Amino acid sequence: MARAVTTQRKVIATAAAWTIGIAIFFPILWTVLTSFKTEAQAIADPPVWFGFDWTLENYEVVQERSNYFRFLMNSVIIAVGSTVLGLLIAIPSAWSMAFVPGKRTKDVLMWMLSTKMLPAVGVLFPIVLIARFLDLYDTHILLIVVLMLMNLPIIIWMLYTYFKEIPVDILEAARMDGASLRSEIIYVLTPMALPGIASTMLLNIILAWNEAFWTLNLTTTKAAPLTAFIASYSSPEGLFYAKLSAASTMAIAPILIMGWFSQKQLVRGLTFGAVK
Amino acid sequence: MGRITLDKVSKSFGEVNVIPPLDLTIEDGEFVVFVGPSGCGKSTLLRLIAGLEDVSGGQIRIDSQDATTTPPAKRGLAMVFQSYALYPHMSVRKNIAFPLKMAGMDQAEQEKRVDYAAKVLNLADYIDRRPGQLSGGQRQRVAIGRAIVREPSAFLFDEPLSNLDAALRVNMRLEISELHNNLKTTMIYVTHDQVEAMTMADKIVVLQAGVIEQVGSPLELYQTPRNLFVAGFIGSPKMNFFSGQEAAKHDAATIGVRPEHLDVSTSEGLWKAKVGVAEHLGSDTFLYVHPEGVETLEDTVTVRVDGEMALRHGDEVWLTPQDGKIHRFDGAGLRIA
Numbered sequence: 001m002a003r004a005v006t007t008q009r010k011v012i013a014t015a016a017a018w019t020i021g022i023a024i025f026f027p028i029l030w031t032v033l034t035s036f037k038t039e040a041q042a043i044a045d046p047p048v049w050f051g052f053d054w055t056l057e058n059y060e061v062v063q064e065r066s067n068y069f070r071f072l073m074n075s076v077i078i079a080v081g082s083t084v085l086g087l088l089i090a091i092p093s094a095w096s097m098a099f100v101p102g103k104r105t106k107d108v109l110m111w112m113l114s115t116k117m118l119p120a121v122g123v124l125f126p127i128v129l130i131a132r133f134l135d136l137y138d139t140h141i142l143l144i145v146v147l148m149l150m151n152l153p154i155i156i157w158m159l160y161t162y163f164k165e166i167p168v169d170i171l172e173a174a175r176m177d178g179a180s181l182r183s184e185i186i187y188v189l190t191p192m193a194l195p196g197i198a199s200t201m202l203l204n205i206i207l208a209w210n211e212a213f214w215t216l217n218l219t220t221t222k223a224a225p226l227t228a229f230i231a232s233y234s235s236p237e238g239l240f241y242a243k244l245s246a247a248s249t250m251a252i253a254p255i256l257i258m259g260w261f262s263q264k265q266l267v268r269g270l271t272f273g274a275v276k
Numbered sequence: 277m278g279r280i281t282l283d284k285v286s287k288s289f290g291e292v293n294v295i296p297p298l299d300l301t302i303e304d305g306e307f308v309v310f311v312g313p314s315g316c317g318k319s320t321l322l323r324l325i326a327g328l329e330d331v332s333g334g335q336i337r338i339d340s341q342d343a344t345t346t347p348p349a350k351r352g353l354a355m356v357f358q359s360y361a362l363y364p365h366m367s368v369r370k371n372i373a374f375p376l377k378m379a380g381m382d383q384a385e386q387e388k389r390v391d392y393a394a395k396v397l398n399l400a401d402y403i404d405r406r407p408g409q410l411s412g413g414q415r416q417r418v419a420i421g422r423a424i425v426r427e428p429s430a431f432l433f434d435e436p437l438s439n440l441d442a443a444l445r446v447n448m449r450l451e452i453s454e455l456h457n458n459l460k461t462t463m464i465y466v467t468h469d470q471v472e473a474m475t476m477a478d479k480i481v482v483l484q485a486g487v488i489e490q491v492g493s494p495l496e497l498y499q500t501p502r503n504l505f506v507a508g509f510i511g512s513p514k515m516n517f518f519s520g521q522e523a524a525k526h527d528a529a530t531i532g533v534r535p536e537h538l539d540v541s542t543s544e545g546l547w548k549a550k551v552g553v554a555e556h557l558g559s560d561t562f563l564y565v566h567p568e569g570v571e572t573l574e575d576t577v578t579v580r581v582d583g584e585m586a587l588r589h590g591d592e593v594w595l596t597p598q599d600g601k602i603h604r605f606d607g608a609g610l611r612i613a
Contacts, residue, residue, distance in 0.1 A: 172328050173361035175348040176432075177375035177422065187374070191365045 035245035042241040058246035068250055075225035079208040081144035083201055090155040098163035112153040120213050131218060138220045147208045155204055162196030199265045209255045226251035277339045278429035278462030279304045280325060285334035287320055294320050295486035297334060307456050310466045311473040312483035318466045319434055326432050327351050354423035355432040360415045362407035368418050369403045375426040393421040413444045430462035470510055482506050504609040507532050513562060513578045520571030528604035528612055535580040537601035545594025551587050552576055559583050565593060
């Protein structure tokens with residue numbers, strides 16, 4: 001009896017997991033499929049599933065009309081730049097909060113998290129004004145700094161929880177073994193924190209890559225990343241679903257591939273401490 | 277060499293005074309055990325000696341050199357942690373070699389010493405494994421290996437056996453004692469287990485609330501405890517205390533008699549009692565008896581009798597303390613000589 005119940009439960013859980021998984025994945029699948037259709041097939045009612053004339057025409061048009069690689073390079077520069085800058089600031093901060101906490105450390109952490117609760121649009125106007133004032137509008141440096149600031153609380157929190165997992169005993173053991181602060185950091189702390197730093201970096205690159213609000217509002221042409229590339233296919237041209245889909249597919253492909261290869265790292269990063 | 281002197285050393289965390297000023301000298305080659313109930317400051321005292329905590333006042337001298345503000349890395353002491361604190365990303369070999377590497381020793385000498393330590397500690401078969409692949413006992417050996425290779429002037433042990441199961445604990449206890457006999461290096465060992473203290477120590481330091489209650493050899497503490505706390509803490513099962521009239525007969529506020537110093541008879545004796553629980557260990561039997569008409573500090577009196585003695589729950593017995601085995605304490609709990 002007990003066995004029957006568990007089997008039944010397993011079946012239900014599996015079915016539910018698949019349903020949710022497919023529901024989440026479906027838009028991406030549909031986008032990819034649509035990108036290979038003609039514009040007519042893309043808006044056909046009832047929709048065509050797989051039995052359409054597969055074509056690369058949309059990709060050709062998109063390639064011809066806009067310089068994909070320029071947008072791609074902008075995305076890479078902004079995502080990697082903001083991540084590296086973020087880590088440079090976050091590692092020492094997380095380090096000090098994890099290993100030399102003060103009276104207000106908890107409050108500081110909560111305050112940083114609370115900044116994520118503010119709607120981004122609430123600070124849009126001042127940031128645009130500042131950007132204009134500093135003559136930084138539509139530049140890489142502006143986006144790198146803004147996206148870094150937006151994601152900084154998350155990076156610090158992730159690193160903080162990682163560093164917290166490193167037993168202080170081990171650091172003390174290194175000190176007893178004659179390690180200087182420098183050796184302690186190079187031979188003991190860094191190797192132990194490396195998986196954490198790596199998954200934080202991966203997650204932050206993804207967050208920065210997908211960020212649309214700031215990238216759309218703070219760029220026009222020069223520094224515009226792939227999000228702007230997709231957006232350029234939506235409204236002004238009327239409804240070209242197939243081309244929009246082709247552009248979207250090209251924009252998400254690099255990050256999707258990166259995510260696929262690093263999923264183990266990412267899952268470990270996001271559930272660290274909870275599962276172990 | 278490893279002579280460690282604490283001179284009026286004190287420690288407070290914020291407002292909380294954990295260790296009031298305290299003096300202690302640990303001679304070269306001694307095996308000293310800090311023992312006391314949890315929260316008595318024994319681990320803090322060890323960490324002060326290690327340099328992992330800063331003293332709030334006083335001076336620490338290692339071999340007559342002032343080491344009060346010397347960082348832990350420069351004190352020349354080795355420590356074995358309760359959690360073993362091995363480096364999880366390094367093999368056993370690299371773990372043991374780490375202090376040598378930090379000291380900048382040449383590769384050949386490093387290998388020689390690591391191999392020797394591995395042989396002595398039976399770790400040769402696991403030398404290339406990571407700590408995660410080892411059992412608790414093996415991990416503890418690696419931690420000890422890491423401590424001995426660099427030939428420190430003293431070893432500090434912070435409750436090293438409390439994460440091991442009972443059988444292994446006895447083995448490791450013997451191994452550490454053996455190690456001390458071979459190395460003859462100063463060892464400071466922190467434990468809350470008075471059996472470990474009694475069996476391993478040359479000198480026991482009994483601590484309570486950061487205060488040293490008594491310092492002495494295991495037998496000194498057993499035979500002449502300085503106060504009620506030490507009397508009750510050292511010895512297993514613990515000493516029985518009697519107050520009121522019985523104590524007054526001996527001109528004391530409290531008298532103490534150890535379980536092994538009470539004679540039991542079924543027919544006659546000084547104090548009448550009823551047997552409660554009897555624990556049969558084979559060689560000995562511990563009786564927990566309820567005395568009648570005698571004032572005691574606890575509900576039951578513990579008596580150690582021969583394993584052959586057949587007594588059961590509810591039996592009536594008579595207890596008589598052996599001559600010269602009565603400890604007398606005054607109103608303040610101090611021993612009356």
